[in-house]
Amino acid sequence: MVTPVDPPVAPAAPSARPRWWRHLYIQVLVAIAAGAIVGHFWPDFGTALKPLGDAFIKLVKMIIAPVIFLTLVTGIAAIRDLAEVGRVAGKAFAYFITVSTLALVVGLIVANTVRPGAGLNVDPATLDPAATADYSAKAHETTLTGFLLDIIPTTLVSPFTGGNILQVLLVSILFGVAFVLVGDRGQPVLDLLERLSAVVFRIVGLLMRLAPIGAFGAIAFTIGQYGLESLVGLGKLVATFYATSLLFVLLVLGAIARAAGFSILRLIRYLRAELLLVLGTSSSEAALPALIGKMEDAGCAKAVVGLVVPTGYSFNLDGTNIYMTLAALFIAQATGVELSLGDQLLLLGVAMLSSKGAAGVTGAGFITLAATLSIVPSVPVAGMALILGVDRFMSECRSLTNFIGNAVATVVVARWEGQLDRAQLDRALARST
Template sequence: MGSHAYTPPRARGPWWTSLYVQVLAAIAVGALIGHFWPQTGVALKPLGDAFIKLVKMVIAPVIFLTIVTGIAGMRDIGEVGRVVLKALGYFLVVSTFALIVGLVVANIVQPGTGLNIDPASLDAGAVATYAEKAHDTTVVGFLLNVIPNTPASAFAEGEILQVLFFSVVFGLALALVGDRGQPLLDVLNATSAAFFRLVGILMRAAPVGAFGAFAFTIGKYGVGAIANLALLVGTFYVTAALFVVVVLGLIALANGFSIFKLLRYLREELLLVLGTSSSEAALPSLINKMERAGASKSVVGLVVPTGYSFNLDGTNIYMTLAALFIAQALNIHLSWEEQALLLGVAMLSSKGAAGVTGSGFITLAATLSVVPSVPVAGMALILGVDRFMSECRSITNFIGNAVATLVVARWEGELDRERLDAALNGRLPTDPEPLADDPSVTPETA
């Protein structure tokens, strides 16, 4: 890939105009309101819901436009299959390792030991809805659901995998049409630029969304809800942090970039995920940031949406850690054979329930329903703190997908190292330079 000359960043505006600072302040204020005026905090929930709906509104079109324009611009159509296979291989290895990490930590720390909960005292009705959803979700049903009934239904229902499937097929068809498809490709490129500009506009509302969502979380569940299960929540956060720093850090190092610089580059998105407890809220922005960091549009378009369903590192750590916590709290001893079964089932269920709302809790229910030693009703023990762990799951999943995108792009020779170095070291041009003002600019077009 060709080299690019970078101009020094222009002077930034006052510190309070930074989206990072605004979202951080919004989370802090939201936490205070939720703690001291919980009823008001709960009442602010629509602000967070509205922002997430605004972002979800553009997710399907952004994925479609990114994938179609990326694939149609490829010279080697075989690259599509190659990228997908490499991405899925990476997801399988790393996500399986995440499951093992959760299992090992649970055995070492044993966060549930000593609680001595009587299984008869559990409220099975509290988790009945999740258990029902888990029962309805099978691997075969999941695979069939990847194919939309119609292209319009995929967009209308906002199913990421369905949009991904149709986008890949349509992108291949447009590429095979050749020169006759160029006028349509030009239109889609122009539409893509408009949608990314729209994403930039919507992100201005991120502080409001983070404020409302975090105020609701603290107001409804309260920091005190963590006290009884502090060891579980603390163990999960520390394990996820170590996974990011050590495992993903080593993967990043082996591929020529620093995990800490990547976290700094994505700091606005990470705070947004923390505030809204949803990694989807930052999906369009992640696509933009990965392209700006030098990964080709085609690789970004294929890896990021697929990773949101198949590369759930944080969810996988949570699943095995939470399952063993429940067993320990109920004084149920699981043999190594039963733990191996738990691991195997978790590998399948984490894919079968991918993309489902509240997938972390649902996949846990699906796993426990197949392992008879641990009652599904035991999930009622962690229901009160699941929201707090959901934030950590989402952040870890988000970071894992950012790393995966850069790694697969490097494997494909589709990563502009000069652009990546400039992005991670804060040397990309800022407004009103084209790279920042027009996120549709990619390594191929800059």
């Protein structure tokens, strides 16, 4: 009897790569270009598209609180070591303070070297303080005591409707710690949260499909409302800020990344879709849920990601810090105010405090600048009217720099804690090339 021979099995075909136009970053890039064209050639129509961007940002902000809560609670509960959680938080804040202060110093040095406001000879008496009155009023409300008290929510559930990231963070940490203390009795609830986390991140994936529409509406509004011609008069300031931020990312954050064993350029490429979304919406919050998912996929422990990313959105704002000292000295130079070394050190110290607590949303940098100038009397607050017209364009650069800074911080803190899967990080960054 002849034994039948099985036919040879053909090797499995490699999974087909998605078409180039199906990549999210390509779709967002096309949407940004289309929005810029619409805003430039049909400014009234572009301005009318503002609700598209606003609606997308509201949709994303709707899901931020559940993402932070579920990520952090399940992450802390998995560690089951409160000392380790405290150690992660301590290292994260040490990193935030060091790098944020360095960003302030870089802005100060560049402003003194390039002097973008020199020669404008603006008389402060001719400036209209009403133009920045709303920002100044909000700045006076933002005191350090008020900020600290605002971290405590009214009720246990109010952070999920109030939109305050730090309140969500506080409640999440309390829940995570409680799970550790309760032990096995809390396991059924923890299992439910794990399953709920999978559903919530699927919602994030669905919302990200709308990112091109949001970016299109937001950039069309920005160009239509403010116009590219507004950049001409203050082009030196905008160019200086963008160049400084780029050098900070490539040199300072690049050196930190190299010391931690990864490439800043590969990380940027890995996050390219999220960065384009931040560019289009001018808000780093729009990409916060996606950043949490990307950092976990890159091998950072869930507890580290859940703690570092949302905290960094209020305490690790490298782009905002560069902007604050650079813009403050620009106003002083433009209005003919000569600041001594003591004045500049005072400005630096005030900025170090006032920058903590500025959330990564559009306009927060301008409000924080107003808070800083209101405490430093030698620089006229009314001088902020000089940069009001181009602040929206600089807001995009602030958000991009803040976003990259928080991604780097997450990997670095995870590595310090020994909670970084290097092989998974290398695979994730390699896939991005």
